[in-house]
Amino acid sequence: KAGVTQTPRYLIKTRGQQVTLSCSPISGHRSVSWYQQTPGQGLQFLFEYFSETQRNKGNFPGRFSGRQFSNSRSEMNVSTLELGDSALYLCASSLDTRLWDRDYEQYFGPGTRLTVT
Amino acid sequence: SQQGEEDPQALSIQEGENATMNCSYKTSINNLQWYRQNSGRGLVHLILIRSNEREKHSGRLRVTLDTSKKSSSLLITASRAADTASYFCATGPSGNTPLVFGKGTRLSVIA
Numbered sequence: 001k002a003g004v005t006q007t008p009r010y011l012i013k014t015r016g017q018q019v020t021l022s023c024s025p026i027s028g029h030r031s032v033s034w035y036q037q038t039p040g041q042g043l044q045f046l047f048e049y050f051s052e053t054q055r056n057k058g059n060f061p062g063r064f065s066g067r068q069f070s071n072s073r074s075e076m077n078v079s080t081l082e083l084g085d086s087a088l089y090l091c092a093s094s095l096d097t098r099l100w101d102r103d104y105e106q107y108f109g110p111g112t113r114l115t116v117t
Numbered sequence: 118s119q120q121g122e123e124d125p126q127a128l129s130i131q132e133g134e135n136a137t138m139n140c141s142y143k144t145s146i147n148n149l150q151w152y153r154q155n156s157g158r159g160l161v162h163l164i165l166i167r168s169n170e171r172e173k174h175s176g177r178l179r180v181t182l183d184t185s186k187k188s189s190s191l192l193i194t195a196s197r198a199a200d201t202a203s204y205f206c207a208t209g210p211s212g213n214t215p216l217v218f219g220k221g222t223r224l225s226v227i228a
Contacts, residue, residue, distance in 0.1 A: 042219070
């Protein structure tokens with residue numbers, strides 16, 4: 001079974017531009033989560049989508065948005081880029097069987113390294 | 118915000134030695150997970166321990182959970198150079214709380 005794929009792997013953008021990152025989850029996984037990882041803040045949760053609906057959102061400004069399509073693929077968009085948005089953006093998918101305690105394991109993609117200059 | 122806090126932040130050991138990393142968290146949990154990340158890449162799930170479990174094994178990994186102390190530990194036995202990575206604990210999800218990661222422990226295993 002193919003793993004989680006993210007495109008592009010590397011991206012260089014200029015302040016003020018916008019960017020769209022893509023994530024294809026493992027086949028059959030309906031939940032997709034996005035994380036931002038920086039040396040200073042560590043792994044920060046951005047948002048989670050399940051069956052095309054945003055289920056959770058982290059503490060990020062409105063410049064960060066996302067969506068999920070009917071095939072579970074997800075995209076996240078960052079508008080008006082700032083230098084501080086430079087980070088590794090990780091996508092993770094899970095089966096999320098919706099068991100009584102919502103336990104699930106997340107499978108991560110390799111990430112998209114975004115550099116804002 | 119971080120729920121889990123790993124200790125130590127960095128650990129350097131010789132190949133063949135055991136490595137122990139600790140994680141403390143703040144609120145009650147349903148489960149706790151450990152992940153590994155090789156330099157600048159995606160995370161790999163290692164093990165999940167439920168709140169009603171005290172210890173779990175997977176190969177050379179042993180995880181313990183003490184809910185009364187709100188802490189967990191990850192033990193890697195007979196470490197190898199390939200174990201060099203950052204290790205993160207993560208709590209959740211629960212209710213509307215997503216999976217929340219700690220800041221990680223950087224493990225270096227010297228051959």
